Amino acid sequence: MFPRKIKKIVYCPEGHSSNDSFCSYRKNLIRDETCSLCTREHLVQEFKTWSSGDNDIDEIIKESQTDNINRKLYWIPYDNFQNIKHVADGGHGSVYSAEIKNGIKGKWNFIQQNWKYDFLKKVALKEIKDSRFDIFECLNVINTFNNHNDMSFASYYGISRSPSTQNYIIIMELFDDDLHNFLAMDFRNLLWEIKLDLLATIAFGLESLHEIEYVHCHLHGGNILVNHVFCFYFSDMGMNLDLCKFEDDISNSDENDIIYGSIPYIPPEVLKGNEFTREGDIYSFGGIMYEIVTARQPFADQAHDTYLMIDICNGVRPKIPDLMLNWIPEWYLDLMYRCWSDDPSERPTSFELSRLFSEIHQKHSDDIVDDDIMRQLKIADENQQNTSKSLKKKLFPRSSKSHPQSCYISRYIKTLHGLHDLLEEIKSGKSSDPNLLKPDESTILS
Template identity: 30%
Template sequence: MLQNNRSLYSDSKDLIEEPIFYLFRPSGSHPPENIKKNEPHPLPNFTIEEWVTDNHKQAGISIWFGDSPSCSCPRRSNPNYPQEYRPQNGQGRDALVCKICDLKCDTTYWCRNCDIEKLKRQFRYWTSGNQLLDEFVQRTQLDSRSYHEYFEWIEPVRLRNIEHIADGGNGSVYKAEWIDGIRVIHPKKGQTRTKSIVALKVISCGDDIEILTEISRIYRVRNDLSDNNYGPKIYGFTKHVGLGKYALVMQYFENGSLRTYLQKHKEIRWIHLAYLASSISKGLKTMHSDGVVHCDLHSGNILVGYNSIEPSCCIADYGTIKKISSLASRKCGIYGVIPYMAPELFKGQPHSTATDIYAFGMIMWELSAGEPPFNQEEHNSTLMLNICDGLRPSIVEGTPDCWVQLMKRCWDSDPKKRPIASELEDLFEEWVYVYGRTSEFRRKCKEADEYRANHPRVKPKKRHSGATYASSFIQLPIFTNREIGTASSTSVVSIEGSKFDINAFGS
């Protein structure tokens, strides 16, 4: 069995603190052959100090987290008192047991009994001013399985330096400094906070029931997506004092939306464009696998960050996300941005995973062109009719062939011919990651970069005053079969590689 931690490490000159946790592996497990004593473990803050066995039935690994408490239980007197992972019910799965209350913990540094009791004691000290919202936040705390999972009410006075960022169809977005900051796990301090810059998304709902319904949908999808790092993290709720409206407190992305990012970064290497598309496809796959359709996917609803050193995207604006089972055909109108909307939507058909894929195809084109689709067209019923008749943006010269073919499949007029999100994820995984630097796709990206460098671009035409890229409710025109199929060819957008100046876009 695992020896006492004092005797086990008493002779080590390099160790000055006791290990806080012991990890007991299932019967018959052995230490990995490629990890030796005192070498860093692949996971952060984990170090393999020594493996201890008893007739090869158990193996132990010490995990060093400094001298911080493992939970907030008031009965805890020894700050170095360990918790333990033990196999449960012979399933070979590790389970954390709090040594303070002897109850199972869901994750490291989170005892559902001790930590939730601490949150419950704070209920009487805060209120949002809305009983339903209070009950909702409290419920997320009572049901939480980790230190990071629950929502909290953030008093407006704890937010300062609030700046307006942008307006959208679902409300406005602000940037703010959160004095208390997000919850983090520190290697030595355990549960702590760090002052943070956050985004405030004003909720534009009406009465209390609508607010709670909106929040519930956001919370459900947020759990599905942010666990996989494909959605912005949501920390809780506050109230914008000036507007008197409730707001989501969310993860702030310094690079802003994909649309803004493409305007600021004029010459992006093609392989980096592929990284961006790949991360969007992963987010779509996660959503669609859970039976969720975004319903309003466009470059303004995609936020840009970095995964390691690679640019990465996550899908935002949960206000329009709905379960597939709840979608219904709307005959009078629809919500969205016309250039990213599939032709079947203009014919009164409901949103589907295929309409998200169509929008993804338009985003692929935007990545290749550096500007939103149809920015020189008025966004009206004529454009909708032309899209139904097969109008798509012209291919930018120099775009890799495989990119073009996939993009065309995504925006096919027949929803059944469009790829599904999992296929997109697999393709980009193969293109960008699997075959590494010797892949055919990387060779084509290099050729596309060279083509762009050798073909100077000129300033594009000014964006049409009637081109609108903020989500809005669109009254659907009534198209007859005669009208569809007679669109004028003069409406086709033409962007030649030698005449398009991405550097001048946005001026």
């Protein structure tokens, strides 16, 4: 039996050692002329030099800087940004790309007695224009996941404020695109290697959320962020966490009249007015599965209104075009429809999905065909590769128009519970459908 190697204790000039505790579950980290405890002490010394203008937000940032050994949140003044460019508009506000002039404070260098900066080429600025959005709750969730350092999630760096609008701005990792646009770019040539990696990564992120009793609540293609990395494998993506909720904070006492989301990805029980649960996230994952094998968003050919909500609650689900079926294994379709089950208890768990897709992806990478699942997958791959270019163009046009009343950006929706007394009037035309996009709204959200 080999003797146990004793780890050498390292000290910094301030007298901190690598054997000291940084927090209840992490030891102090001393390397490359930096010390985590020194970093924390210098951040605490600077607490009086900045303010977000909101005491609760300040406290969350300070908590992050004192408790997190790696990923921390910072208050970053707006004048630290340059080359700001509009990227897109979303449900709660607008997204911009920007460069940070001096980078973000990383760790305190105890030799140079100065900060080591993390220089990020570009970041995303999410300006929150919706007064109903809870910035404090959002930062609380982000702070929790910064502690977990899970690579399935997008990185968040801090918060700022627009001097012209006084709106708060969430600063996060900038990605090239969302999942839908990534798939639409070159889906004809996207084989199962990349599809499985995407599914395994998303399922693992969902499992990580559920393990610590969080619910995503808004899982759809627009909240899966992707960089364009076309190579032998795919892994450069992150899940948006802005609207996740701690399960115990979701009240189940009353039914909801209004919810927030994209109708095709919302489970029927939530459309009826019930709260979102982990099982609801699995229903949304079914929509992701659909999009990954069709490059089409669910129910893109019809209006996203109260009538669609009623259809979903009556068991209607997105259809797979017949010409695409030989590209998709039968077990995959069965699993997708299990995720879409009307009965939440019949849906698979995130643990089951994560383990299944990770195992299948590994076998596929190693070219192991040892069961019916892998045989079906091999045939699907061959069918895709043997499909003529002309048929692929017909199946997956590079640009396809959606129904003008479809909407894949999260928005406020009146539930069937809230519309109970109005449904007959809506059907008869006596009352307008509050869930139908208004002309100005459809222009903004398109």
